[in-house]
Amino acid sequence: MAVEEKYLDKLAGPVAEAGKCLLFLFRMLLGIRFSGSQILTVLQQTYLIGARSLVIIMICGFFVGMVLSLQAINALEQFGASDQVSLLVGKSLFRELGPVLTALLFAGRAGTSVTAEIGLMKATNQIEAMELMAIDPIQRIALPRFVAGVISVPLLTAMFNALAILGSVVFSIGVMDLDAGIFWSKLQTGVYFGKDFVGGLWKSVVFGGTISLVAVYFGYSARPTGAGVGTATTNTVVLSSVLVLIFDFIMTSFLT
Amino acid sequence: MEDSKAKVRRSDTPLIRIRDLVFRRGRTTILDGVSMDIPKGSIVAFMGPSGVGKTTILRLISGQLRPDEGTIEIGGKIISSMSYAELKRFRRNFGVLLQDGALFTDLTVFENIATPVREHTNLPEPLIRRLVMSKLSAVGLGGIEEKMPHELSGGMARRVAFARAVVLDPAIMLYDEPMTGLDPIAVSTVRTLMRETNDALGLTSIVVTHNVNQMRELVDYCYIIVAAKIAGEGPPEELTASTEAGVNQFMNGRVEGPIPFHYKPPGAPWGLLD
Ligand SMILES: Nc1ncnc2c1ncn2[C@@H]1O[C@H](COP(=O)(O)OP(=O)(O)O)[C@@H](O)[C@H]1O
Ligand SMILES: [Mg+2]
Numbered sequence: 293m294a295v296e297e298k299y300l301d302k303l304a305g306p307v308a309e310a311g312k313c314l315l316f317l318f319r320m321l322l323g324i325r326f327s328g329s330q331i332l333t334v335l336q337q338t339y340l341i342g343a344r345s346l347v348i349i350m351i352c353g354f355f356v357g358m359v360l361s362l363q364a365i366n367a368l369e370q371f372g373a374s375d376q377v378s379l380l381v382g383k384s385l386f387r388e389l390g391p392v393l394t395a396l397l398f399a400g401r402a403g404t405s406v407t408a409e410i411g412l413m414k415a416t417n418q419i420e421a422m423e424l425m426a427i428d429p430i431q432r433i434a435l436p437r438f439v440a441g442v443i444s445v446p447l448l449t450a451m452f453n454a455l456a457i458l459g460s461v462v463f464s465i466g467v468m469d470l471d472a473g474i475f476w477s478k479l480q481t482g483v484y485f486g487k488d489f490v491g492g493l494w495k496s497v498v499f500g501g502t503i504s505l506v507a508v509y510f511g512y513s514a515r516p517t518g519a520g521v522g523t524a525t526t527n528t529v530v531l532s533s534v535l536v537l538i539f540d541f542i543m544t545s546f547l548t
Numbered sequence: 549m550e551d552s553k554a555k556v557r558r559s560d561t562p563l564i565r566i567r568d569l570v571f572r573r574g575r576t577t578i579l580d581g582v583s584m585d586i587p588k589g590s591i592v593a594f595m596g597p598s599g600v601g602k603t604t605i606l607r608l609i610s611g612q613l614r615p616d617e618g619t620i621e622i623g624g625k626i627i628s629s630m631s632y633a634e635l636k637r638f639r640r641n642f643g644v645l646l647q648d649g650a651l652f653t654d655l656t657v658f659e660n661i662a663t664p665v666r667e668h669t670n671l672p673e674p675l676i677r678r679l680v681m682s683k684l685s686a687v688g689l690g691g692i693e694e695k696m697p698h699e700l701s702g703g704m705a706r707r708v709a710f711a712r713a714v715v716l717d718p719a720i721m722l723y724d725e726p727m728t729g730l731d732p733i734a735v736s737t738v739r740t741l742m743r744e745t746n747d748a749l750g751l752t753s754i755v756v757t758h759n760v761n762q763m764r765e766l767v768d769y770c771y772i773i774v775a776a777k778i779a780g781e782g783p784p785e786e787l788t789a790s791t792e793a794g795v796n797q798f799m800n801g802r803v804e805g806p807i808p809f810h811y812k813p814p815g816a817p818w819g820l821l822d
Contacts, residue, residue: 329666409654417650424610424646425664426639 313509316430320438320508323431330436337440345401345448352397353452356389357381357459365468374468378475381460382483386492390453392540395499398445399532403507406437407528410511411521419512434508441504442497449496453489495543502539503532563588563623563720563752564609570617571604578604580776581618591746591753593763593784596773597798597807602756603647605773606722609754610642611635622720640668643718643751647725649709651697657684658693661712668716683711687741703734710741714749721746721753727762739766760799764788772798774807 324330360381368374410433413419422429457479464470483489507528514524562585569582578601586592594602607613609620611627620627622641630638651660661680665671671679684690687707697705706726713721723742727735743766746753757763763770764784772780772787772795780787780795788799797805 413653416653417646417648418652420612421644421646421650421652423612424639424642424644425667426636427663427667 312513313505316434316509316512317505319430320435323428323435325431333432333436334439334443337436338443341402341406341437341440342444342447344405345398345444346451348401349394349397349448349452350455352393353390353455354459354462356393356452357385357456357461358463360385360389360456361460361463361468365464365470375470375474376478377464377470378460378479379482382457382479383488385453385456386483386488388492388540388544390456391449391492391496391499392536394449394452394496395445395503395536396533398441398448398500399503399507399529399536402441402444403503403528403532404525406441406504406507407511407514407525408521410434410437410508411514411516411524414512414514415516415518415521430512434512438501438504438508441507442500445500445503446493446496449493453492491547494547495540498539498543499536502535506532506535561588562586564754565621566609566618567621568618569605569608569615569620571601571608571613572616577776579608579615579773582773582776582778583618584771584778584781586752586754588752589746589750590768591742591755591766593755593757593767593770594773595757595760595763595770595798596779598758600773601776602758602773603724606644606724606754606756610639610644610722640716641719643713643716643721645706645709645713645721645723645726647728649705651705651709651712653697655697656693657689657695657697657700657708660697660708661715664712664716679715680711683715684708687711688737701734703730703737706730706734706738707741710738710745714745717749719751721751723753723755723757725757725759726755727757727759735762742766760801774798 361377364377364380365374368376368380410419413433419429419433422432461472461475465472465475510524510528510531511521514520564584564586566582566584566586569579570577571579582605584592594605596602604613608615609622609627611630614628622638625638627635627638651657652663655663658680661683662676665676665679681690681693684693687710689704689707689711692700692704692708697708700708721742726738726742730738739762742753742755745751755763755767767784770781770784770787771778774794779798780790780792782790787795790796790799793805794807796802797807
């Protein structure tokens with residue numbers, strides 16, 4: 293077994309790993325029961341994971357909104373069009389920056405902690421103890437964290453967007469003295485709820501799923517040592533960030 | 549107790565019967581033709597140097613690993629031919645105390661002990677509470693149910709893990725190095741718990757350990773495993789006096805003897821090219 297595995301890993305390491313990861317996803321999805329206790333653990337995890345990322349998401353959202361407005365006004369001023377700033381900020385934010393930046397922050401904040409948590413559970417024999425109690429650890433540990441990620445990322449994205457708009461309001465109206473009425477009416481008429489805002493949220497659902505799957509899978513397959521858990525945590529950030537950007541391009545080019 | 553020991557040893561229908569067990573990992577043969585009979589009601593120790601495959605035997609008995617050859621029969625059922633679902637049901641008969649306790653770090657003491665109950669029964673909440681609290685006070689730790697595992701001392705954590713292992717009243721207890729890292733008082737506490745629970749509930753216990761001294765007073769029968777085979781077996785007093793070289797070296801902790809100081813890679817010299 294070990295010999296074949298070694299060759300497989302060398303010849304087609306990434307492909308084999310992706311396959312194992314997908315199998316892991318199916319095993320998780322097979323564990324969905326909609327039972328009271330399962331829903332409760334999912335909500336608990338959503339709270340833990342979401343709350344852990346909320347502050348950083350809000351701070352970053354606010355400053356991204358400010359800097360976007362600053363750059364937009366700088367550029368638009370040259371054409372005397374600085375009253376279009378809310379349109380530019382809204383579109384770029386809802387379609388791209390909101391979902392992508394939230395996903396990257398989520399990967400760094402929550403993804404890593406999920407990987408580390410599961411990896412440490414493995415290193416301290418907790419996963420094995422569950423198997424011995426005839427409890428499926430994939431259903432009990434991995435599934436709730438995965439679903440919680442799928443739920444929290446869109447919510448966090450909406451939060452990021454809201455704070456970014458607030459940042460834009462503060463900078464454009466508060467600092468640059470643009471007209472508040474024009475700012476809001478441009479945003480309302482130029483930025484579409486369905487295509488721009490909801491379209492972005494769909495992306496963030498996919499990002500949430502991708503990051504959470506990578507995080508639970510790497511945690512679950514980590515070597516059960518301190519170094520192994522460290523490596524797995526780093527791998528989670530690297531791989532999930534790369535995947536988010538790749539999937540972003542694919543989805544954007546097909547869906548718009 | 550002398551009496552019950554003698555009875556146990558004569559019992560001719562062992563609860564666990566292992567025959568010609570062979571287990572390999574790659575080219576390394578971890579266990580090579582191991583046979584044992586473990587009578588109901590006894591406490592049996594598997595002893596041997598670290599890395600010899602003691603934990604591996606426990607995993608084979610609990611069905612986490614499948615033997616390459618040979619059979620493991622528990623209460624007349626052959627473990628290796630069970631389906632996954634059967635095995636899952638069968639595991640309710642086992643209470644397992646792993647190295648370091650393996651408490652769930654994200655749950656309170658109460659929830660840790662309640663986890664197997666919730667998973668395998670439909671008891672109403674008040675009954676679960678009564679059951680958990682009775683097990684907790686049986687290990688002398690009533691009142692700590694709302695603490696988190698990281699707030700406990702090593703000995704307390706081990707006792708909570710013990711309560712969790714016995715909460716469903718298993719028939720067989722498996723202990724993997726149950727006393728590692730405990731202070732002498734905690735060692736005695738755990739040892740007393742193991743003996744008393746075993747005798748009071750009529751369990752059968754298997755203890756895996758490399759610590760000879762901690763086992764002398766506890767176990768009824770020992771198997772010493774050296775180099776993939778059983779090098780000696782018998783009650784601890786007899787083994788200490790054994791003249792068989794490997795057993796003698798291990799029981800008395802000597803450097804010289806058949807158990808090598810230098811690691812030998814399997815299939816050397818080709819092993820070096822891996
Ligand atoms: N998952 C594994 N993969 C490969 N080798 C392993 C694995 N687990 C244990 N081993 C090897 O099997 C041998 C026996 O291990 P183990 O049963 O844990 O020993 P013990 O419990 O007696 O210290 C050791 O040499 C160890 O290196
Ligand atoms: Mg071991």
